[in-house]
Amino acid sequence: MEFTPLRITTVKPLRELTFDLYIHFKEQYLCYAKRGEQLSEEKFLKLKAQKIAKFFITEGDESNYQKFLDALLDETLSNPKVDIEEKVSMAEGAAESAVERMQKDPGSESAYRATEKAAKSMRQVILNNPDALKKIFGKKADKSEEVIKHSLNVCALSVKLAEILKCSEKEMDDIGTAALIHDIGMTNMSKADMELFYKPKKLLSNDDKRVYYMHTKDAASLLKDKAYVTPAILELVSNHEEVLSGLGPNKKKKLSLSEEILSLVNNYDKRTITNKTSPAQTLKDMMIDELGNYDLKLLNEFKKVLHTEGLLLE
Ligand SMILES: [Fe+2]
Ligand SMILES: [Fe+2]
Structure with a gap:
């Protein structure tokens, strides 16, 4: 049987499960709760205390879980009492x-549809809750989860920047979805190549760059020919490392506003990981290093957003 991981935070206690829930324990998948059952608060808190972050479902239950999650998200995000x-x-x-x-x-x-829905939910939370971005950026991730955390950060912040720059609903949806999957091509990278993810861009040799930038092409080939992936998403993912100086992997010198937003925010969040600089220092460095790589007006808007969202306080 094939199993699909899901986060424990997406299953609430005292709600009827519409799928069987498994945990992974000592190399085995054990059925923890059956469909029709509810998790007690006590059981749920105990799992959290044991630092169990993940549940698993069988592949056959994916669509049942997705319906459960969609309803839970809609309810939770629109409830003023939560x-x-x-x-x-x-x-x-x-x-x-x-x-x-x-x-x-x-x-x-x-999985792609789940990503679209998740991106919409992130947008809803960020645009309706002034402190949401600060909360998201305040959390650190384990090294094994760093690419996932980076993808969430980029999604959250680029959607906010897109809102300030008056992008359309469709553009914001696309940026959010593309941000979540922009580094999907890294999944194919070997452990040694993956080390390049942690190397500051300034220190990458030409050879390093050639290897590292492959992840944009790999992502494109994973997503192309899929009827459900729109050309806009494909472009955003393929061009997320492009800069106006033409030094990106695809050597593009013209970017749409959405592409430039995604590239800029990706650049910023990646720097905080690789250069280990504070948000304020990262921004300072970017204002120097990235002149000519992004429109100056965009850089200044970005600076303003980091200020007003309280992301430079750390
Ligand atoms: Fe990337
Ligand atoms: Fe990235």
Whole structure:
């Protein structure tokens, strides 16, 4: 039997399960709760205390789980009584589960649909809750989850920037979805090549760059020929490392506003990981290093957003 991982934060206690829930324990999948049952608060808290972050479902239950999650997201995010903490963690859980599924099975339409829904939920949380971005950027991830965390950060911040720059609903949806899967091509990278993800861009040799930039082409080949992946998404993913100086992997010198937003925010978040600089220092460095790579007006708008969202306080 094939199993699909999901985040424990996307399953609420005291709600009837519409799928069998498994945990992975000592190399085995054990059925933890059956469909029709509910998880008690006590059981749920105990799992959290044991730092169990993931549940599993069988592939056959994927669509049942997705319906469960869609309803739960809609309810949670629109309920004024639910606090921001819970809204953020639910949207993050949905996004993390979706990205992880895409990494495991990039050709799966249901994983892709889950990603679209998760991106919409992230957008809803961020645009309706002033502190959401700060909460998301305040959390650190384990090294094994760093690419997933990076994808969430890029999704959250680029959607916010897109809103400020008055992008359309469709553009914001596309940016959010593309952000979640933009580094999907890295799943194919060897462990040694993956080390390049952690190397500051300035230190990459030409050979390093050639290897590292392959992930944009790999992502494109994983997604192309899929009827459900629109050309706009494909372009955004393929061009997320492009810069106006033409030094990106595809050597593009003209970018759409959406492409430039995604590239800029990706660049920023990646720097905080590779250069280990504070948000304020990262921004300072970018204002120097990236002149000519992004439109100056865009860089200044980005600076403003980081300020007003309180992301430079750390
Ligand atoms: Fe990338
Ligand atoms: Fe990235």
